[in-house]
Amino acid sequence: MHGRQFDVIVVGGGTAGAFAATTAAREGLDVALLERKSADEAGHIACGDAIKGASTFPDAIDREYLRAESFTNDTVQRALFELPDGDRIEYSFGDRSGSIIDRKRYGEVLLEEADRAGVTIHYDTVVQDVVQRDGVVEGVVAVRNDTQRRYEAPITIDAAGALSILQDKADFSGATFETNVDYTHFCSAYREVLRVDDPVGYDDALVFKPTEQLGYLWYFPRTETEINVGLGFQMTEEPMQLVETLRQDLEARPEFAGATVEDKLGAALPTRRPYDSAVAPGYLAAGDAAAHVNPTTGGGIPGAAKAGHWAGEIAADAVVEEATDEGALWEYNHRIQTDFGKRFAAMDLYNVFGTAHSIDELTDVIASLPARQLIDVLGREGTASMGLLDKLELAVSTVGHWGTLYDAYRVNAMADELKSIYDQFPTTPSGFGHWRRERDEFMNRFYDRVGAEPKY
Ligand SMILES: Cc1cc2nc3c(=O)[nH]c(=O)nc-3n(C[C@H](O)[C@H](O)[C@H](O)COP(=O)(O)OP(=O)(O)OC[C@H]3O[C@@H](n4cnc5c(N)ncnc54)[C@H](O)[C@@H]3O)c2cc1C
Secondary structure, eight states, X not given: OEEEEOSEEEEOOSHHHHHHHHHHHHTTOOEEEEOSSOTTTTTOOXXXXXXXXXXXXXXXXXXXXXXXXXXXXXXEOEEEEEOTTSOEEEEEOTTOOEEEEOHHHHHHHHHHHHXXXXXXXXXXXXXXXXXXXXXXXXXXXXXXXXXXXXXXXXXXXXOOOTTOTHHHHSOOTTSOSOOOOOGGGEEEEEEEEEEOSSOOSOTTEEEEEEETTTEEEEEEESSSSEEEEEEEEETTSOOOOHHHHHHHHHHTOGGGTTOEEEEEEEEEEEOSOOOSOOEETTEEEOGGGGTOSOTTTOOXXXXXXXXXXXXXXXXXXXXXXXXXXXXXXXHHHHHHIIIIIHHHHHHHHHHHHHHTSOHHHHHHHHHHSOHHXXXXXXXXXXXXXXXXXXXXXXXXXXXXXXXXXXXXXXXXXXXXXXXXXXXXXXXSGGGHHHHHHHHHXXXXXXXXXXXXXXXX
16 A cells, blocks of 8 residues: 655645645645545535624635635625515624625635645545544545545544544544434535526615524525525424425526526534644544534534644644644634634534424524524624523514513523533643533523433
């Protein structure tokens, strides 16, 4: 078998992998990025293409170039919720407008940036196994041009997405790395990019429509005549015929009469809290591979970019210091959990709450919530506290849904408590067991209070 030595191996050329590889290469390391797709197909990834709120990307790449090349709609100001009874609720994003991207071009630019930083990119390279000795990951085995090759490095970064094969192959029995993962922690999603002749009239909005399976249909305008439409269902619910359901919905919408389908793709994405630990000796996981995704919206691009960047930084330090055990990599877990990790873990409480209620109850709650709360759920950082005006607005508009709403309000309060537990995430692996016990005790209290089945 051919073999090659690098400082860092990154598996996957999506958002997390491109940021990880570019960051480590800019630190002067010899980095290999392995991507199973061809150079032409790389970057072509199933996505709703929306970046909500004012998410910024790490400056490891040329952000202006990325924006100029791939941001097709920078003027998203509001969210529109279409309720089953035909009503529409509108929420303004205020001063935090969102964007919609051309996902393929965006992916290509990230890989161009990795190349410019000096990363060795091997396309058409399918990673099949992990090289591990005494629990320490020392590289991977991949097939390229029908030939099996061994890539070795003191650090491997797993950025292979939601269904990373590396985690099936590696033995994490002696590591802190999260292994409490099952299919109910994922959502199955499908999207099409449609071209229409006439402007849709909502090119400044993210449009959502709840579905029975604890998910939603979305219509995200890349431009006023090119719309990303898709839907997903959580795997805790009954499976849904994604393509058929989308077709039926599109046929009922006059703006899509005569539309041309430009692209179709589906994939799985995590709808769970981030991995408690995404490190093992010689190994870090970033992006979907470690559930760095907002579990209520599936928004994963900003989390993958940030986590990939941090993984690249921590990997570079570890290689330079020649220390690649969990203690040396732990800072990565700490940064994630005390940054977006706590917010995503808190959002996950809404998912758990959702499994205990029917869609009618939930849409009633959506219809009643003050804008600020809903925008929080959409992924914008915000406060869970409610002002007097909000409370009055709520009291007037929600007569009839008190039970569910009271539960929802309790979720809000408990989300704050959970965030403060994540703020106490340990700075070394030695405090990890204790922290987990405390978090798990909180979760048991939460399941009891909202009457939901334990998710983890
Ligand atoms: C239908 C859908 C809609 C979504 N909509 C949005 C949205 O609107 N906004 C948002 O922010 N997020 C959205 N997401 C989530 C977002 O796309 C992901 O969170 C994000 O792409 C994660 O990036 P990543 O780099 O971790 O993984 P990915 O983008 O999945 O990249 C993984 C890469 O690894 C490669 N790979 C996998 N296995 C191997 C292997 N064995 N060997 C070599 N290479 C391998 C893959 O080819 C791929 O290039 C959506 C996801 C889906 C499925």
